[in-house]
Amino acid sequence: MLLPRHFFVSNPPDFVNGALHWTQARAHTGNISLLSFDMSDEVFGKIAIPPEASAQTIDHLAQGHFMASRYRESLAYYETSREQKGSVGWDCLLHIHMWVMEEYGVAKSWAKLFAICLDLDLGDSRLIGCRKSGEVVLRVMDDDGEYQSVNPKTKQVKRLRIEGQWIYEVMDALTESVVLLDQPNVFTY
Template sequence: MVGAGCSVNEALHWVLREQEDGRFIDSSIVSFDLAEEKFHEILFPYPPNPVDSHELFAGVGILNNCLTLAFQTMCGRLGCNFKMWVMKDYGVKESWSEVINIPSGIAKDEYVFFTCISENGEVLVQLNLLGSLELYNPKGKTFRTLLDYSGHWYGAATYIETLVSPLMGSTGAIM
């Protein structure tokens, strides 16, 4: 399992990746249903590894209470493509819908990490681990730098403040 997981539909989710000779040969999403205490597999919305490319990054997240899959592929000398899909009907493979597509040649850096989407449709992304925090405008296909952290390690995460304990209602929980 790789990357940070997320909690959607009362289940925890992670990307599972299989490697052979240093190359990823298969990817899927693994979920752990907290109520049933069982693992399940959720299929990607696309074939995991197109013949002429290889996957650099894949991660799960949440958008409007729906499971998302963000992934990036390296397509030879053409550069990287970054896409994000949303599963609109949880557990139904056919309900995956592509919501973001940053084509190769547009991103300023090699690695694009999705953070969130604003109400006006702009996409907040991190470029490289030692790069910058940027807003991507899908209509104009342009980036605007918000913070430049060149040469420093950093990370960005979205969260919702709450006073509700994840243990609320469970046996022995402190209330």
Template sequence: MTGEFIKLPEASKAEKPREKIDSVLSFSPRTKQYKVIRILTRQICDPISGRKEYEDKVAEIHTLGTRSWRRVESATFMLYGIKFPTYLNGAVNWFRPKFQKADSIISFDVFNEQFQLMPAPPYKYNSHDGEDKDLISMGVLNGHLFICDASEFGHIRIWVMKKYGVPKSWTKVFSIDTENEQRWPQGLYHPLRKFKNGAVLMYHARNCLLYYDPTRKEHKYFKVRGSESNFEVAVCIPSFSSIKDAVMGDNVEVLNVKSRCAKFELREEVKPLFLMEEISELASDFYSSSEESC
């Protein structure tokens, strides 16, 4: 909202050839530091056959206000692509399907910079074969870590961890039967908010919102009209805080997308204004050409 941004330090020459980078922003309440965690994955291939032999995974961390990345020591099984990155209680969590015959959650303590493994809820693991594993989402619902399981056809189950870090505190708060209901799209669901009346608002991967009231067993289906491309819905709290207050140290320059001199603004900096003018011109030309063709 403020238009401020900073540039992260570039990777070293040894890191540039890596083929995949997963990253997530985190925060340590104890030190008031923001940190970026990234997992770099490089495929190691046989030089003769060209076949992939294994994947080399490295976890690194960057503290905003410094000029470098640091290697994070961790066990190999912790290094996994960041899926559904979720920040809660000073830790970043992401979902790892089917680790050692069961789904699991990887948690990274931002202050101690250590990984740990937490078990997922006790749902049926045998239903997560094939593409079904892509129908499980994770996030924060009303201050609790949640897992939403839609892998079984006609059923949506939502679990919450009532005490963070305590596996036994996993509690199933929703069990929705959609098999005999109309207009319930199948696929991945992501709960956004649980209301005082017990209802829940969920985002569906097919670009729609769905409101479900378990007491009345009624649901309302909301489609965003005019949206042709895929989009994602997330809970956001706007803030006018400056990045200058978040970045510690004098090693980082805080930049701004807006011109430093208000009298000499670039065309890109007032793009919305020019965009509206261009739309008006295009519309005018279209209707004029249409009338002439008729």
């Protein structure tokens, strides 16, 4: 099932519904889908991307980016593409589309959550993921290598401050839990 396929290592796997998910493309056809690996059953699976996605094959997305991610507790699929505004400079329109799988594993349950177009001086940018608030996080490939958060409803852009010199490519939600351990009664004589 794994060969011959191309996996996009720039997009680390996301853990949703007990399974890891990667974007993949068939080597011979270029058809894009999501590969899943269920951690409890140790079984691989394949999930179709939304039928409305413009990048059904890898050839259709030469100037963009696509990835699977988590949106709250659901599987999400993102697609971005850039459109240069002029013949000079970095000004571009960034198109971002996002779908959420409302019922895990059911291809017909993909629902488009938003489609936005940002008129920004972004240069080269990459989609990193989605915050709990629903904001989309982008890494802007400029001299500073900064990160920005975009509210898809208001299109408000915020700069995110990340300390250090490393480029962070993984984004995931922190889930806190408390585990109570039963301890046997201890008697002291």
